[in-house]
Amino acid sequence: MPQPAEPPGVNDLAVVAATVNGSGSQTANNAIIRAIFRMGIPVNGKNLFPSNIQGEPTWFTIRVSARGYSARPTRVPILIAFNPRTADSDLAELPPGGLCLYPGDGPWRPARADVVAVPLPVKELAAASNVEPRMRDYVANMVYVGALAALIGIELGELRAALAHHFQGKARPVEQNMAVVQAAHDWFAAQGVASPFRLRRMDANAGMILIDGNTAGALGAIFGGVSFLAWYPITPATSLADALASYLPRLRRGPDGSPTYAIVQAEDEIAALGMAVGAGWAGARAMTSTSGPGISLMTEFAGLAYFAEIPCVIWDVQRVGPSTGLPTRTAQGDLISTYFLGHGDTRHVVLLPGSVGECFDFGVSAFDLAERLQTPVFVLSDLDLGMNLWRSAPLAYPAAPMDRGKVLSAEELERLGRFVRFADPEGDGIGARTLPGNPHPLAATLSRGTGHNERNVYSERPEDWKANMDRLGRKHETARRLVPQPIIELEEGARVGIIGFGSSYDAIREARDILRAQGLPTSFMRVRALPLGEPARDFVSRHRICVVVELNQDGQLRDLLRLHCPEHAARLLSVAHSDGLPLTADLVAGAVARLL
Amino acid sequence: MTTTRAPLNALGLSRADYKGAASTLCAGCGHDSVASQIVAAAFELALPPHRVIRMSGIGCSSKSAAYFLGRSHGFNSLHGRMPAVTTGAHVANPTLIPIAVSGDGDTGSIGLGGFKHLLRRNVPMVYIIENNGVYGLTKGQFSATADRGASLKYAGVNQLPPIDLCAEALIVGCGFVARSFAGDARQVRELIKAAFCFHGTAVIDVISPCVTFNNHDESTKSYSYGKAHEEPLHDLTFIPHYEELAVAIEPGEVRDVRLHDGPVIRLRKIGADYDPTDRMAALTLLERARAANEFVTGLLFVDEHRPTLAETLGLGATPLAELPAELLRPSPEALAAVNREFM
Ligand SMILES: Cc1ncc(C[n+]2csc(CCOP(=O)(O)OP(=O)(O)O)c2C)c(N)n1
Ligand code: SF4
Ligand SMILES: [Mg+2]
Numbered sequence: 001m002p003q004p005a006e007p008p009g010v011n012d013l014a015v016v017a018a019t020v021n022g023s024g025s026q027t028a029n030n031a032i033i034r035a036i037f038r039m040g041i042p043v044n045g046k047n048l049f050p051s052n053i054q055g056e057p058t059w060f061t062i063r064v065s066a067r068g069y070s071a072r073p074t075r076v077p078i079l080i081a082f083n084p085r086t087a088d089s090d091l092a093e094l095p096p097g098g099l100c101l102y103p104g105d106g107p108w109r110p111a112r113a114d115v116v117a118v119p120l121p122v123k124e125l126a127a128a129s130n131v132e133p134r135m136r137d138y139v140a141n142m143v144y145v146g147a148l149a150a151l152i153g154i155e156l157g158e159l160r161a162a163l164a165h166h167f168q169g170k171a172r173p174v175e176q177n178m179a180v181v182q183a184a185h186d187w188f189a190a191q192g193v194a195s196p197f198r199l200r201r202m203d204a205n206a207g208m209i210l211i212d213g214n215t216a217g218a219l220g221a222i223f224g225g226v227s228f229l230a231w232y233p234i235t236p237a238t239s240l241a242d243a244l245a246s247y248l249p250r251l252r253r254g255p256d257g258s259p260t261y262a263i264v265q266a267e268d269e270i271a272a273l274g275m276a277v278g279a280g281w282a283g284a285r286a287m288t289s290t291s292g293p294g295i296s297l298m299t300e301f302a303g304l305a306y307f308a309e310i311p312c313v314i315w316d317v318q319r320v321g322p323s324t325g326l327p328t329r330t331a332q333g334d335l336i337s338t339y340f341l342g343h344g345d346t347r348h349v350v351l352l353p354g355s356v357g358e359c360f361d362f363g364v365s366a367f368d369l370a371e372r373l374q375t376p377v378f379v380l381s382d383l384d385l386g387m388n389l390w391r392s393a394p395l396a397y398p399a400a401p402m403d404r405g406k407v408l409s410a411e412e413l414e415r416l417g418r419f420v421r422f423a424d425p426e427g428d429g430i431g432a433r434t435l436p437g438n439p440h441p442l443a444a445t446l447s448r449g450t451g452h453n454e455r456n457v458y459s460e461r462p463e464d465w466k467a468n469m470d471r472l473g474r475k476h477e478t479a480r481r482l483v484p485q486p487i488i489e490l491e492e493g494a495r496v497g498i499i500g501f502g503s504s505y506d507a508i509r510e511a512r513d514i515l516r517a518q519g520l521p522t523s524f525m526r527v528r529a530l531p532l533g534e535p536a537r538d539f540v541s542r543h544r545i546c547v548v549v550e551l552n553q554d555g556q557l558r559d560l561l562r563l564h565c566p567e568h569a570a571r572l573l574s575v576a577h578s579d580g581l582p583l584t585a586d587l588v589a590g591a592v593a594r595l596l
Numbered sequence: 597m598t599t600t601r602a603p604l605n606a607l608g609l610s611r612a613d614y615k616g617a618a619s620t621l622c623a624g625c626g627h628d629s630v631a632s633q634i635v636a637a638a639f640e641l642a643l644p645p646h647r648v649i650r651m652s653g654i655g656c657s658s659k660s661a662a663y664f665l666g667r668s669h670g671f672n673s674l675h676g677r678m679p680a681v682t683t684g685a686h687v688a689n690p691t692l693i694p695i696a697v698s699g700d701g702d703t704g705s706i707g708l709g710g711f712k713h714l715l716r717r718n719v720p721m722v723y724i725i726e727n728n729g730v731y732g733l734t735k736g737q738f739s740a741t742a743d744r745g746a747s748l749k750y751a752g753v754n755q756l757p758p759i760d761l762c763a764e765a766l767i768v769g770c771g772f773v774a775r776s777f778a779g780d781a782r783q784v785r786e787l788i789k790a791a792f793c794f795h796g797t798a799v800i801d802v803i804s805p806c807v808t809f810n811n812h813d814e815s816t817k818s819y820s821y822g823k824a825h826e827e828p829l830h831d832l833t834f835i836p837h838y839e840e841l842a843v844a845i846e847p848g849e850v851r852d853v854r855l856h857d858g859p860v861i862r863l864r865k866i867g868a869d870y871d872p873t874d875r876m877a878a879l880t881l882l883e884r885a886r887a888a889n890e891f892v893t894g895l896l897f898v899d900e901h902r903p904t905l906a907e908t909l910g911l912g913a914t915p916l917a918e919l920p921a922e923l924l925r926p927s928p929e930a931l932a933a934v935n936r937e938f939m
Contacts, residue, residue, distance in 0.1 A: 279684035
C-alpha cells in the first residue's frame with residue numbers, strides 16, 4: 001500500500017554496500033534490512049554477486065521506500081566502499097551530494113570533492129568485539145552497520161533483534177557483533193556528519209514478512225504436499241532445495257516420526273527429472289528444481305511426461321544464458337524454451353510467480369494442477385525473486401483442499417467394469433489414471449512414450465496418433481482455464497497497456513507512477529501463467545498499444561502474445577532488456593515513453 | 597473327452613496370468629526367451645502381479661517389457677533412463693517390486709552413468725541386461741559390450757575394448773551380480789527367481805543373441821558360441837522356502853546362500869570351488885575369463901548387507917505415494933509459526 005509521502009530523504013533512500021565476496025558481508029546486509037523492516041519501514045535488498053566463492057566484488061543494494069517501491073533503484077546516494085578494488089568506480093557512480101563510508105585504515109582514499117566521505121577506523125572498532133583475531137575480518141563489516149545506523153538512524157535495538165534472528169538466538173555471536181555495531185555507532189555519532197537521508201519509524205510492516213522467493217517456493221511445495229524432491233545443484237535454484245531440506249524435517253513427519261517426504265540428490269538433471277517422473281507416476285507429489293542449463297537437460301523427460309501424462313513439478317529459477325552465461329545474475333529468458341520444452345508438438349503449463357507470496361501460492365497449486373492435468377507443471381521464478389529478500393504479506397494457508405486429480409481405485413474399477421486409460425468422457429482431455437499397486441486385474445497399464453491408442457496400447461495407426469494429439473490439445477484448452485489468470489489493472493483513460501510477468505512487476509509498477517506523473521496513464525496486465533487465455537486477448541484488444549516489458553533479449557512474452565492473438569500482433573510492442581541486472585523503473589518508463 | 601487344466605500357483609493364478617502382449621521381436625531373438633523365463637519365474641514365485649512393476653528404456657530389449665507380466669503396471673521410458681524412473685518409483689512406493697529389462701546400449705552406453713548411480717543407491721529390483729553386443733533396434737551398430745575384433749555386417753570391425761557390465765556393477769558395490777545365457781533357460785529362470793528375492797539391486801547380464809544382426813558363429817554373443825563355450829560356475833537352484841532339515845546336503849559339493857527373507861540359492865559345485873561372497877574373487881574371475889576368452893555364467897557375487905535406498909532414506913511403513921492429505925499438508929498453526937519467523 002502506498003503510504004503518505006514523507007519529506008524528501010526521509011524513508012526514501014538507497015544504500016549500496018560494495019564488499020568482497022565471502023567476507024561475511026551478507027550477515028551485515030541482512031541485519032540492516034531486517035532492522036529497518038522491524039522499524040515498520042518498507043525495505044528490500046538486492047544482492048549482486050559474482051560467480052565466485054571468495055574474493056570477487058559483490059554489491060548489495062538496500063532500498064528504503066515509504067511508498068513500497070522495491071525495484072532496483074537507479075540513484076543510490078549512500079556508498080559503503082569496503083572493497084578497495086572497485087572503490088574508484090563505485091565512487092564514480094555516487095551522485096553529487098552523496099555519502100561515502102570507507103575504511104580509513106585501508107589502502108583506498110576517495111578523490112571527489114562533491115561527496116561527503118567519512119573514513120572509518122575499522123580495525124580499532126572491530127577490536128571492540130573481543131573476538132579472537134582470526135574472526136576480526138568477519139565482524140569488520142559490523143563497523144559499517146554501526147556507522148550507517150548512526151548516519152541514517154537505524155535503531156540499535158532492532159539491529160540487535162535482527163542479529164538474534166540471524167544467529168537464531170545464539171547469544172555469543174549476537175553480543176560480539178553488537179559490540180562492534182555499538183562502538184561504530186557511538187564513534188560515528190560523535191563525528192557530527194549531517195545526513196539528508198533519515199529513517200523514521202512507520203507502521204507499514206505490521207503483520208508483514210521478509211522472505212526470499214526460493215524459501216517461499218519451498219514452503220509452498222511443503223504445504224502443497226511435496227513428497228519427493230530430486231535435484232542437482234545449480235545457482236540460483238540451490239537455495240530452493242536447501243530450504244526444502246531445512247524445513248521438511250521440521251514440518252513433515254508422520255505419526256511414527258518417519259519423514260513424509262524423500263530428497264534425492266541426483267547424478268544430473270536428466271536423472272533428477274527422471275526420478276520425479278518415476279515418483280509422480282507411482283503416485284507421489286514429485287518435484288525438481290533447477291535453472292536454465294538443467295532445463296535443457298530435462299528436455300527429453302519433459303516431453304515424455306507430457307506425452308505419457310505423468311504429473312510432476314519443475315521449478316526453473318532463471319539465470320542469464322545461453323550456456324553458463326552469467327550464472328549469478330537474473331533474467332527471464334526461459335519462457336519460450338520451457339513452454340515448448342520437448343520435441344515434436346509439446347506445450348506445457350508454466351506458472352509465473354510475480355512475488356514471493358506467489359512463489360508460495362504457486363508452489364502449492366503447481367501440484368494440484370499437475371495432478372489434475374496429469375502433466376508436468378513448470379514454475380518460472382528467477383534469481384532476483386528467488387535469492388533476494390522481499391517484503392510480503394504473510395504466506396497464506398491454502399484455501400482449497402488438495403486436488404489429486406482423476407485416480408481410479410480398485411473399487412471404482414470394479415464398479416466401472418472397464419478401464420480405458422485415455423478415454424475422455426468429460427471432454428476435458430483428461431483420462432483417469434490408476435496407480436501402480438492397484439490390485440484390480442484391470443488396473444495395470446504400461447506407460448510409454450511411444451504412440452498409443454486410447455487404451456494405452458502401442459499403435460502406429462495415423463488415426464490413433466491424431467486422436468491422441470487432439471485430446472492433448474483439448475487438455476491444453478482445459479489448462480488455459482485452470483491456470484492462474486492475469487492480474488489486470490485498468491486505468492481510466494489509458495490507451496496504452498503495459499504487460500509484464502514475474503519479478504519485473506515492481507519496476508513496472510514504479511514506472512507507471514512515473515509515466516502517470518508525466519501525463520501518460522497506462523493500464524497493466526501481469527501474466528501469471530501459460531497457456532495464455534481470453535483475458536489476455538481481451539486486454540490487448542482494449543488498448544491502442546500494448547508494451548510488453550520483460551527481462552530478456554528478444555521479447556519472448558511479446559512473441560507468445562503475438563502467437564496467441566495474431567489479429568492484434570501489430571499493437572504488441574516490446575521493451576525487452578537483459579544485462580544481468582533487475583529492471584529499473586527509470587529504464588522501463590524511459591523505454592515505454594520513447595516507443596509512444 | 598479329457599480336459600487338462602493349467603496348473604495354478606499359490607495365488608491361484610495360471611502362467612497365462614503372467615504373460616504379456618504378443619512379441620513383435622524377430623523370431624528367435626534371445627530377448628523373447630528371457631521374457632518367457634521372467635513369466636516362468638514370476639509364476640513359480642507366485643508374485644502378486646499388481647505388486648510388480650516392469651520397467652524399461654528404449655531398444656528391442658526394452659520393448660519386451662510389453663511382452664511379459666501384462667497384469668503388472670509398467671513404464672517403457674527413455675533410452676538409458678530407466679534407472680532414474682525406477683529410482684523415483686521405488687522411493688514413492690518401496691512396496692513395489694521392479695523388474696527391468698535393458699539392453700547393452702541402453703545400459704552400457706547412453707545409460708551407463710544412471711546404471712552405476714542406481715547400483716550405488718541400491719534400489720531393490722531385478723535389473724536384466726539383455727546383452728547382444730549390438731544395437732538391435734537401430735539396426736546393427738556396435739554396442740560398448742562388443743568384443744575387440746568383433747565384426748558386424750554393416751559396422752565392420754570393432755577396434756575398442758568392451759565394457760564388462762558385471763565388472764562395473766561389482767566395482768560400484770552391487771550386491772547381486774550374475775551372468776547368464778539366453779540359451780540356458782533353466783539358469784536364467786533360477787537366477788531371476790533368486791534376484792526377485794534379493795534385498796537390493798540384482799543385476800543379471802544375460803547374453804541374448806540378436807539373430808538378425810549379430811548371430812554369426814564368430815560372435816561371442818551368438819547362440820552357437822554360447823552353447824559351445826558356456827562354462828557355468830555351478831549348478832544353481834533357487835529354493836523359495838528352505839527348511840534345513842528337510843534337505844540333505846552332500847558336504848563340500850553344495851554351497852547354500854541364504855537370502856534375508858529365508859529363501860536359499862543352492863550352488864552345486866561343477867568345477868573348481870567358487871566363493872560368490874568374495875568380491876575380489878568375482879573381479880578376478882571376470883578378468884581371467886576375459887583374458888582366456890572364456891564365457892563364465894552363474895552367480896558371480898552375492899552380498900546382502902547394504903541397506904536399500906528406501907532404508908537409507910529412513911522412510912516409514914506407508915509409502916509416500918499412499919500418504920493421506922492430512923499427512924502431506926502441515927497445519928495452519930505450523931504455517932503461522934513459520935510466518936512469525938520471517939517477521
Ligand atoms: C535419446 C535417444 N537416442 C537414440 C535413440 C535411438 N535408439 C533406439 S534403441 C537404440 C539402441 C538400442 O540398443 P540396445 O540397448 O543394445 O538394445 P537392443 O535393441 O540391442 O536390444 C538407440 C540408439 C533413442 N531412442 N533415444
Ligand atoms: S533386431 Fe535383434 S535384438 Fe532386435 S528383435 Fe531382432 S533379433 Fe532381437
Ligand atoms: Mg543390444
